[in-house]
Amino acid sequence: MKLCAKHVPTRVLMSSECSKVNESTFEPQTRAKQVMKSSTREMLRAYLTTASLAVAAIEAPVLIALFLFGISAEAFQSTAFRLGACALVVAAVLGTRRLACLAFRWALKNRYATVFGADGDSISVSPHLPGRQLVMLHLRFSRKLFELAPFQNLLSGCVSLRSLRS
Helix, strand or coil, X not given: CCCCCCCCCCCCCCHHHHCCEECCCCEECCHHHCCCCHHHHHHHHHHHHHHHHHHHHHHHHHHHHHHCCCCCHHHHCCHHHHHHXXXXXXXXXXXXXXXXXXXXXXXHHCCCEEEECCCCCEEEECCCCCCHHHHHHHHHXXXXXXXXXXXXXXXXXXXXXXXXXX
């Protein structure tokens, strides 16, 4: 519904729609413009998963210290401990990102991963790549498209046993 500046909109907008109104046409924006790109979702998911695993790795020794060694819980509620834990999480995420980047460079160098596409923006990753999860993590961190190369049968080029018997 397009309206000129003199007219008042005849349709009452819900409160959730008020922020989505385009001032020039008084039309609610389409839902497609609000959806986050899948590459952005994958990147955020990779960072959050890495941070969650880092927090779990920090939490395990804390629980051991609480229950086995009898350290009081107040020691882990201090500002210094919280800042140290945050620094450890950030360091773990950055370290994991660096390790994943090194794994990706190694995969490119050894031809386990190949770049293709018009702009070189897509990556094909071999299923035989050692450390494939790290390479895929790097691709998610950097928001690059990737696909797993099809699994190739190792015996496809070999002579079958049936042909040898006849």
